[in-house]
Structure formats: structure tokens, C-alpha cells
Amino acid sequence: MPLPVGQGADFDVDLALVLAIDCSFSVDSREFRLQMEGLGRAFQRPEIKKAILQGTRQRIAVAAIQWSDDNNQTVVVPWTVIAGDADAEELGQALAVLPRKLAQGGTSISAALLYAAALLDAAPAAERRVVDVSSDGRNNSGASVQPVRDRVVGQGITINGLTIINEWPTLQTYFENNVVGGPSHFVIPANDYQDYGDAIYMKLLREITGPGIS
Secondary structure: OOOOOOOOOOOOEEEEEEEEEEOOOOOOHHHHHHHHHHHHHHHHOHHHHHHHHOOOOOOEEEEEEEEOOOOOEEEEEEEEEEOOHHHHHHHHHHHHOOOOOOOOOOOOHHHHHHHHHHHHOOOOOEEEEEEEEEEOOOOOOOOOHHHHHHHHHOOOOEEEEEEEOOOOOOHHHHHHHHOOEOOOOOEEEEOOHHHHHHHHHHHHHHHHHOOOOO
């Protein structure tokens, strides 16, 4: 009889998650702050903390990057293991006040995906590896995004999207066709940056819980 999922391999964490934060020209200082505060509050919510503890190993690893054009990506939160409420609270507090550390530029989702995939190579051993990419625009810098998406997915990585559709009403469809991929991938839209906090909370809850929730 096969072992239950996750119990047949020597994993350190249930999930290794890269948060890829859009810092392109289209994201002004107010929108960036709303993005970071929403992300921080999400990790502080009791539902997120509970979801982490319901995993097989009761811990996940999280890293965060900021990105804009094909020459601008940087790690702003190195790999951090979240193994309890205090860890989640600390990460949430750090994310909420995190400054913009990257020059504004075009929108290179492709470069962000490659950078995130390379970062996952240095993550703790994880049952699931996910890139969580948020953006309000389409890829307009660097390599074409579809071949990069396919390359990253081919490494066993799931790419999920959060689209802020204040400028591109069809951005969710663009992401579904060009950006997301891998096991149980999905896109969650937010109407604008005011809605980002609720959207990223729902997205994180779904990613942490894993496949099988509606």
C-alpha cells in the first residue's frame, strides 16, 4: 500500500513559498505600502497560523523577493521557517513595514520567475514548492514569459498568480494563459490595491493548505 502523500520522503517543511512582490513603474509608493501591509496582516491572521500547524510537518519555509524589470530582482526576506504562531506573527510584522529596496522599472515577470526558481534551489527540502507572484501588469521586459513559465514548471514548481486588475481588466486571463502553471495552480484577482489584503490572504490560505480545498 502506498504511503500517504508526504510521508514517503524526507522533507523538512510542507511548503517552500517564494513571495514575488511587484515593484515596477506601475506600482506607486501608496500601492506598494498597501501591498506590503496586506501581506503582513495575512500572516498574522489566525486562519493562516492554524493552516500551517495542520500540515504534516507543521512548518513551512517562506522567502520574499522584490522585482521590476529584467535587471532588477532582490531578496528582501531570506528563507525563514515558520513553525508556530510566534514565527508567523514575526514574519507578518516584518513584511508589513518592509521598505521598497529596488529601483522601479518595467515589468519582467519572466525574470522574476527565473529568480524565484533559483532561490527555491536553496530552500529547505519541501513537499511542495510554490512561487506566489503578484502583479498589476503584463510582461514587457526580458524574455517571453510562456517559455520561462514552462521551464520553471518543468522543475516541479507551481506558479500561482494574484492579479491587481485596476489597469488591465483582462489581466487574470493573461495570467491564466501565460504565467501560472504546475500542480493545482490558480489565479486570484483583486479589483485594486485596496482589495489586495483580502486577496493575498485567500491566496496564502489556499497555498498553505495545499491541493484539495475549494
